[in-house]
Amino acid sequence: MADKQYKLTFCDGSGCLKNHAREFRQLFEEELRRHQIQQNVQIHLSGCLGMCTKGPILIVNPGYIMYGNLRPEDAAEIVQEHLVNGRPVSRLIIQEDHLYNRFFRIFGDSEFFGRQMRIALRNCGVIDPEKIDDYLAMRGYEALAKVLTEMTPQQVIEEVKKSGLRGRGGAGFPTGLKWEYTAKQSDPEKYVICNADEGDPGAFMDRSAIEGDPHTVLEGMIIGGYAIGSRQGIIYIRAEYPLAVQRLKKAIEDARREGFLGERILGTDFSFDIRICLGAGAFVCGEETALIHSIEGFRGMPRPRPPYPSVSGLFGKPTLINNVETWANIPVIIIDGADWFSRIGTATSKGTKVFALAGKVRNTGLVEVPMGTTLRDIIFGIGGGIPNGKKFKAVQTGGPSGGCLPEKYLDTQIDYESLAKAGSIMGSGGMIVIDEDSCMVRMARFFVEFTQDESCGKCTPCREGTKRMLEILTRITRGQGKPGDIEKLERLGTMIQKASLCGLGQSAPNPVLSTIRNFREEYEEHIHQKKCRARECTALLSFVVQDNCVGCGACKRVCPVNAVSGNRKEKHSINPNLCIKCGQCYDACKFNAIAKV
Numbered sequence: 365m366a367d368k369q370y371k372l373t374f375c376d377g378s379g380c381l382k383n384h385a386r387e388f389r390q391l392f393e394e395e396l397r398r399h400q401i402q403q404n405v406q407i408h409l410s411g412c413l414g415m416c417t418k419g420p421i422l423i424v425n426p427g428y429i430m431y432g433n434l435r436p437e438d439a440a441e442i443v444q445e446h447l448v449n450g451r452p453v454s455r456l457i458i459q460e461d462h463l464y465n466r467f468f469r470i471f472g473d474s475e476f477f478g479r480q481m482r483i484a485l486r487n488c489g490v491i492d493p494e495k496i497d498d499y500l501a502m503r504g505y506e507a508l509a510k511v512l513t514e515m516t517p518q519q520v521i522e523e524v525k526k527s528g529l530r531g532r533g534g535a536g537f538p539t540g541l542k543w544e545y546t547a548k549q550s551d552p553e554k555y556v557i558c559n560a561d562e563g564d565p566g567a568f569m570d571r572s573a574i575e576g577d578p579h580t581v582l583e584g585m586i587i588g589g590y591a592i593g594s595r596q597g598i599i600y601i602r603a604e605y606p607l608a609v610q611r612l613k614k615a616i617e618d619a620r621r622e623g624f625l626g627e628r629i630l631g632t633d634f635s636f637d638i639r640i641c642l643g644a645g646a647f648v649c650g651e652e653t654a655l656i657h658s659i660e661g662f663r664g665m666p667r668p669r670p671p672y673p674s675v676s677g678l679f680g681k682p683t684l685i686n687n688v689e690t691w692a693n694i695p696v697i698i699i700d701g702a703d704w705f706s707r708i709g710t711a712t713s714k715g716t717k718v719f720a721l722a723g724k725v726r727n728t729g730l731v732e733v734p735m736g737t738t739l740r741d742i743i744f745g746i747g748g749g750i751p752n753g754k755k756f757k758a759v760q761t762g763g764p765s766g767g768c769l770p771e772k773y774l775d776t777q778i779d780y781e782s783l784a785k786a787g788s789i790m791g792s793g794g795m796i797v798i799d800e801d802s803c804m805v806r807m808a809r810f811f812v813e814f815t816q817d818e819s820c821g822k823c824t825p826c827r828e829g830t831k832r833m834l835e836i837l838t839r840i841t842r843g844q845g846k847p848g849d850i851e852k853l854e855r856l857g858t859m860i861q862k863a864s865l866c867g868l869g870q871s872a873p874n875p876v877l878s879t880i881r882n883f884r885e886e887y888e889e890h891i892h893q894k895k896c897r898a899r900e901c902t903a904l905l906s907f908v909v910q911d912n913c914v915g916c917g918a919c920k921r922v923c924p925v926n927a928v929s930g931n932r933k934e935k936h937s938i939n940p941n942l943c944i945k946c947g948q949c950y951d952a953c954k955f956n957a958i959a960k961v
Contacts, residue, residue: 367404368404368447368450369404369405369406370404370405370406370424370425370426370447371405371406371408371424371425371426372392372405372406372407372408372422372423372424372425373408373409373410373422373423373425374388374389374392374407374408374409374410374420374421374422375409375410375411375412375413375419375420375421375422375489376409376410376411376493377410377411377412377413377419377572377575377576377607378412378568378571378572378575378607379412379416379419379568379572379729380412380419380420380421381607382419383419383420384420384435384436385419385420385421385434387436388420388422388434388435388436388438388439389407391436391437391439391440392422392439392442392443393407394439395439395440395443395444396443396447399443399444399447399448401443401447401448404447405447408492409492409493409494410488410489410490410491410492410493410576411487411488411489411491411493411572411575411576411577412488412489412572412575412576412729412730413488413489414476414480414485414488414489414572414729414730414731414732415432415458415476415727415729416728416729416730417726417727417728417729418432418433418458419432419433420432420433420434421434421458422434422442424442424446424447424452427452429446429452429457430457430458431453431456431457431458432456432457432458433456434456438453438456441453441456442456476727476729476731476746476748479733479737479741479742479745479746480731480732480733480746481708481716481732481733481734482716482732483692483693483696483705483708483715483716483732484532484573484580484689484692484693484716484718484732485572485573485576485577485692485718485730485732486502486577486580486696487499487502487576487577487580488572488573488576488577488730489576490502491576491577493575493576493577493578493579493611493615494611494614494615496579496615496618496619496622499577499579499580503695503699504579504580504583504695505579505583505624506695506699507583507587507694507695507696507698507699508583508586508587508624508629508630508695509630510698510699511587511590511591511698512590512629512630512632512634513630513632517547517590517591517592517593518547520587520590520591520698521540521543521544521547521591521592522540523697523698523701523702524539524540524543524591524694524697524702525538525539525540525541525543525544526540526702526703526706527540527697527702527705527706527714527715528702528705528706528709528713528714528715529690529693529694529697529705529714529715530713530714530780531686531687531690532686532687532689532690532693532717532718532792532793533559533650533686533687533689533690533792534762534789534790534791534792534867535867536713536780536790539686539690542674542684542686543588543591543592543684545672545674545675546592546674546682546683546684547591547592547593549674549675549682551681551682552593553595553681554592554593554594554595554681554682554683554684555594555596555597555598555677555678555679555681555682555683555684556585556588556589556592556594556596556597556598556683556684557597557598557599557600557652557655557656557659557677557678557683557684557685557686558581558585558597558598558599558600558601558685558686558687558688558691559600559650559652559655559685559686559687559688560574560599560600560601560602560605560608560687560688561600561601561602561643561646561649561650561655562602562605562650562688562792563602563645563646563647563649563650563818564647564763564764564791564792564794565763565764565794565811565814566720566722566723566763566794566796567720567763567792567793567794568720568730569688569689569718569719569720569730569792569793570601570608570687570688570689570792571605571608572730573688573689573692573718574601574605574608574611574612574688575607575608575611577692578608578611578612578614578615579615579618579619580691580692580695581599581612581688581691581692582615582616582619582624582625582638583624583694583695584686584690584691584692584693584694584695585597585599585638585691586624586625586629586636586638587694587695587698588684588686588691588694589636590634590636592682592684594636594684595635595636595637596636596637596638596639597636597637597638597639598638598639598640598641598659598678599612599638599639599640599641600641600643600649600655600658600659601640601641601642601643602642602643602644602645603642603643603644603645604645609640609642612640613640616638616639616640620637625637625638641658641659643655643658643664644658646658646664646818646820647764647814647815647818647868648664648665648666648818648819648820648866648868649664650792651666651866651867651868652673652677652685653666653667653669653673653866654666654820654866655685656673656677656678656683656685659678660678660679663820664820665820665822666820666822666865666866666868668865673685687792689717689718689792689793693705693715708734708735709734709735709736709779710735710736710777710779712779712780712781713735713736713779713780713781714735715734715735716732716733716734716735717732717733717735717778717790717793718730718731718732718793719731719732719733719742719793719794719795720793720794720795721742721743721746721747721795721797722794722795722796722797723759723795723796723797723798723799724750724751724754724797724798724799724801724802725743725747725748725749725750725751725797726747726748726749726750726751727746727747727748728747731746731747733746733778735777735778735779736777736778736779737777737778738774738775738776738777738778739759739761739769739773739774739775739776739778740774740775742778742795743756743759743774743797744756744774747797750797750799754799754800754801755799755800756771756774756797756798756799756800757770757771757798757799757800757802757804758770758771758798758802758804758807758879758882758883759774759795759796759797759798760788760794760795760796760798760807760811760875761783761788761789761790761791761794761795762783762788762789762790762791762792762794762871762874763791763792763794764794764811764814764815764872764875765789765791765811765815765867765868765871765872765874765875766788766789766791766794766871766874766875766878767786767787767788767789767874767875767877767878768788768798768804768807768808768875768878768879768882768883769786769787769788769878769882770882770883773786778790787877787878787881787882788874788878789871789874800898801898801899801900802898802900803841803886803896803897803898803899803900803901804879804882804883804886804898805837805840805841805879805883805886805887805890805896805901806841806896806898806900806901807875807879808837808875808876808879808880809834809837809838809840809841811875812830812833812834812837812872812873812875812876813834815830815868815872816830816831816833816834816872818868819868819869819872820868822865823863823864823865823866823869825859825860825863825864825865825869826860826864826865826866826868826869826872829856829859829860829863829864829869829872829873830860830869830872830873832856833853833856833857833860833873833876836849836852836853836856837853837876840887840890840891841890841896841901841903841904842901842903842904843890843894843901843903843904845887845890845891846891847891847892849887849891850880850884850887850888850891853876853877853880854877854880856873857873857876857877858873858877860872860873861873886898890904899960902945902946902947903945905945905960905961906940906943906945906960906961907938907943907945907947907949907950907958907959907960907961908938908958908959908961909928909930909935909936909937909938909957909958910957910958910959911935912955912956912957913930913935913936913955913957913958914933914955914957915930915931915932915933915934915935915936916932916954916955917930917932917936918952918953918954919936919938919948919949919950919952919953919958920936920949921952922948922949922951922952923948923949924944924946924948925942925943925944926942927939927942927943927944928949938958
């Protein structure tokens with residue numbers, strides 16, 4: 365079997381790299397040389413497939429055998445057994461069966477892939493993101509050639525409008541209308557911006573899309589530039605994404621070399637170029653006017669609108685801003701048509717949506733589903749449900765400014781209107797699953813602390829209002845809550861929503877207001893009974909040594925205030941008057957002999 369030809373695809377996305385994927389690949393290649401079969405093997409790299417819990421991932425063809433959760437020491441066994449002896453290593457195979465078809469949909473028997481439909485992520489995990497020839501083989505830059513040779517700018521705009529595509533950055537404004545407003549401005553100098561400043565905790569949609577398929581973003585931006593009459597594009601991306609930045613730079617260089625960027629693109633009269641601008645990681649710079657200020661060299665702070673960027677944006681010029689996922693949809697709309705695209709999704713939310721599925725769910729990762737898919741299908745179908753036999757408690761959609769939805773909303777469809785009606789938002793696509801062991805008051809505090817820290821401080825409602833909310837939530841989680849605190853949080857939240865300048869402040873109270881609305885009893889228990897049912901707020905707990913204590917002394921050694929006493933091999937005890945409730949004894953005990961009560 366050693367003379368058989370194999371094609372190996374190694375995932376080279378950030379998730380797999382974090383789990384030592386490159387060390388695994390290096391050892392794998394050493395094994396190929398040791399067995400002298402490297403000439404029979406074609407090595408291929410890909411971006412993220414989305415199965416982040418299964419990384420590192422290796423796909424072996426023929427047969428499309430997918431290996432996952434690989435360790436460097438597994439390399440020798442796969443080479444020996446699979447490539448030399450022809451016997452796949454069954455213990456390492458991910459039990460998924462999936463195929464690719466010409467409509468870019470990934471389907472098959474697997475729950476993870478079978479419920480998805482990939483448009484924005486159509487090439488992620490399929491092509492080598494650093495090889496422009498791979499992108500061209502997947503109809504890359506065909507849409508650009510079509511618009512430059514067969515369509516007028518107005519026809520391109522009409523096609524995008526007809527598709528029903530809405531901005532995937534969170535607000536859901538119709539993309540075609542934004543393009544049309546910008547195109548109508550008489551100023552001959554206009555800008556196109558890709559907003560890749562992804563700052564939500566637990567969100568990695570834009571990063572993975574760029575790492576896996578940077579050329580589709582470039583192609584979408586070039587088409588947008590042609591449609592509005594712009595010659596300059598800018599990708600604003602956070603510097604904390606070094607791999608995505610590296611691949612963008614490589615893609616821009618390759619596109620210029622092949623004539624897809626620069627002067628007289630594809631021999632036409634249209635010229636357009638793209639440069640990269642690195643952000644410093646400020647969450648507020650995801651807001652378009654703050655982003656523009658940052659590109660101009662100023663502190664990233666929002667400004668009142670109107671005028672909107674379509675009229676007066678970067679350097680006072682008309683500016684078209686869309687996020688990564690929005691740009692990634694454009695080539696498909698042009699190639700397969702607005703009619704095809706508009707048949708996907710719901711009446712008001714067309715196409716698909718990419719989500720970063722995280723939290724207490726079995727299959728964390730990147731998923732793309734048609735609009736209208738229910739939360740239940742995503743969490744329990746694609747996500748595989750809640751691990752460790754725990755019960756589902758809530759899901760937060762929309763990042764740190766989204767709402768927490770309890771079990772009764774699991775059959776809510778994923779679209780802009782349905783999520784808003786349920787009390788949450790679509791946002792850019794963060795989705796965090798929460799199980800029964802999580803405290804909703806503490807969860808709300810975490811997100812308010814994030815938005816308060818990320819507030820630019822320009823407007824008083826956001827700057828001071830979120831600070832006051834954080835103070836109240838901190839008191840409640842420390843057992844110092846007072847009657848009336850819940851009502852005060854509601855008044856503050858409503859005021860902040862109505863009076864804040866930008867979207868950050870206007871949505872910052874959402875986690876608090878939604879958890880009060882759906883989990884009010886937990887707030888009341890914290891305030892009136894000084895009780896945390898999830899046992900996460902340590903200030904409301906007592907730590908007690910149980911009868912199964914073996915007297916190992918681990919808890920005694922880690923206690924910072926010497927509150928634990930007892931002789932070796934005898935049951936220990938904790939002095940409640942000395943205990944500061946740090947929880948270190950609980951974490952150190954290997955025998956589950958310390959209980960939270």
